[in-house]
Amino acid sequence: MLDDRSPTVYDVARHAEVSIATVSRVLRHPDKVSETTRRRVLASVEELGYVPNASARGLAGRRTGVLGLLIPGHDIPTTSLREPVGEEGGTVAFLDDRDGRQADPYRNRYFEQLVRGAEAAAWKAGYALLVAAGTSVSRDVVVHDLAGRVDGLAAVARTVPEDLLLRSAGRTPLVTIAGEAGAGSDAVRADNRGGMAALVRHVLAVKPRGPVLYLAGPPDSPDAAAREAGFRDAVADRDVVWSALLGDFTWRAGHDVMAAHLAREVPAAVVAANDQSALGALAALRESGVEVPGTCVVTGFDGIDESRYATPTLTTVRQPMVDLGIRAIELLLRRLADPGADACELRLPVDVLLRQSCGPLP
Amino acid sequence: MLDDRSPTVYDVARHAEVSIATVSRVLRHPDKVSETTRRRVLASVEELGYVPNASARGLAGRRTGVLGLLIPGHDIPTTSLREPVGEEGGTVAFLDDRDGRQADPYRNRYFEQLVRGAEAAAWKAGYALLVAAGTSVSRDVVVHDLAGRVDGLAAVARTVPEDLLLRSAGRTPLVTIAGEAGAGSDAVRADNRGGMAALVRHVLAVKPRGPVLYLAGPPDSPDAAAREAGFRDAVADRDVVWSALLGDFTWRAGHDVMAAHLAREVPAAVVAANDQSALGALAALRESGVEVPGTCVVTGFDGIDESRYATPTLTTVRQPMVDLGIRAIELLLRRLADPGADACELRLPVDVLLRQSCGPLP
DNA sequence: GTGAAAGCGCTAACAG
């Protein structure tokens, strides 16, 4: 390359012997230009290797063509970064992985699927997707490095500082993902409550005779609250004996609470607020020799990987993360098209994955 | 909001009674402004809710502050998109998942980890990350929707049309991920060859007495070629009886080739070019009643989820995808800082995950 | 159908 500077509309215009306005038209409204000029301009574009500058476009057109997606941070430990190897080959690490722990240090699939859905939806609508995942996404960072770059922002609940929502409102459209309805901003979430209710009704239909144990999540989690509400919905209109015990979404709590409970009573069904605690409960049941699903059926919630490989495989509920991503972008697009539209809140149905831990299929 | 237009430097300048240059300075070179003015300007910024416009910045500063990451498409089936539910709750889908197939329609974790690494590295360097994942990323799309938006582009090999590389070279820095060295562009890849060689040397050390079978990948895959080379490296300097059979990276091929081979001979080790075919081979061995790892050890390559949950769990090699993402961005940054630097090609060491299928630990 | 010209909002000399 002789000139290191990228060619601009001016270069193309000169080369094609037209005005810059025509070059711009050819690229944006091809039908408003005569066939012959269009050809000529496109040929010049090709020959010069012209690539339109998005910043200039964005500035002139008052839109960036970019949507932002804000997800919780990943906590990538940069310390374990591997050094490149030389010609001789280098230091291959041998890891003892008999317990399967090494396989994947970054387990949370949720947000990755969100990215996929969002990316696909954005792309389809002609937008690019900017992904941000700060461990500590500070207010300043959002404002300075994100808000000014995008036409709209989709953010997983509790990743954006609350006051930002307010500042943003009316300026950059914002949709909240998987959280409570924000201050007038659009939102999309999974129907945790309805999903749990549906699951529990199914459980009531297939479980052996006996009481139901609900293994609740931490009281401060909105998800836990919604799921518990769903559980209550399902048992409310039925003649069931049930009790609830407090967990905290961990395997440990699930296991210990279950074990303690088993000392007093063997339930006919254990409905856990999430998979981790369900797996813990499963372990405790096994230790006590309780047959699952024969004597007691068990269900989880989330659809984490481990649920597929548990013994027995765990019946659970999967949130439609890809769909959440898609819908979030769609809401953004809707608001972009009609800034005055009413704030809207989408609730997406979940999928119940029927597996061995819950006995026969319906 | 009375004025729907976002405030600009002019608004802030007027409000703080300074010039726009000072506003700009406060934001970009705070130390070049007196304490008092800085305070005043920041107060105005805050009060007006000013957010700098990235397009204008990019245009004026000739840099966008954005890096692009191009990964293979996801093939999101938009047809299965779920409809939102109403107040009443909606149609929860019950899926028979006894075979575990429903759990995750989007299985390929590779690129997601890549995104993570890249995102973290880019962010750390003060860049935002634009992720593009077209199913059919056409040349035009890359040129029009990506190249003009970013300061540099990292692309998974074979996602970008070749001619684009040439056009791009010297303009937008480009690094190729997990592919051959491009036309002078930087590249980063996993040390497939070295990793396989290390794995195979380990296998030779622990396997029972007897011949080794190499289950090769498709001839047209660069990965397969590198792995096979690694295998040959490892057996070359050793007194081993071995043979190779052609597979195509699928479970089916792994199974069938293995089954056919078993009719003639029971190897003491099966080294497969990837996990899928290793799992197929594992199945065939089980069908024939060959004990793994007692009679025959087995290894895969890739570290897919299934390898952790196979019976026995599969010894395999994991590519450092997160690291690849990080390094790709680092290469980009390097070239951004020094456009004239020599093209460089990084090879990252892989991790060998020792699991049950390969017998005792070293 | 095409061209001239006026910005879009910001940065970075260059003066003062």
Add this chain to the structure above:
DNA sequence: CTGTTAGCGCTTTCAC
């Protein structure tokens, strides 16, 4: 330390 000014590359009226 602060202000003036000239663009950055493109889109878009508005004339012709």
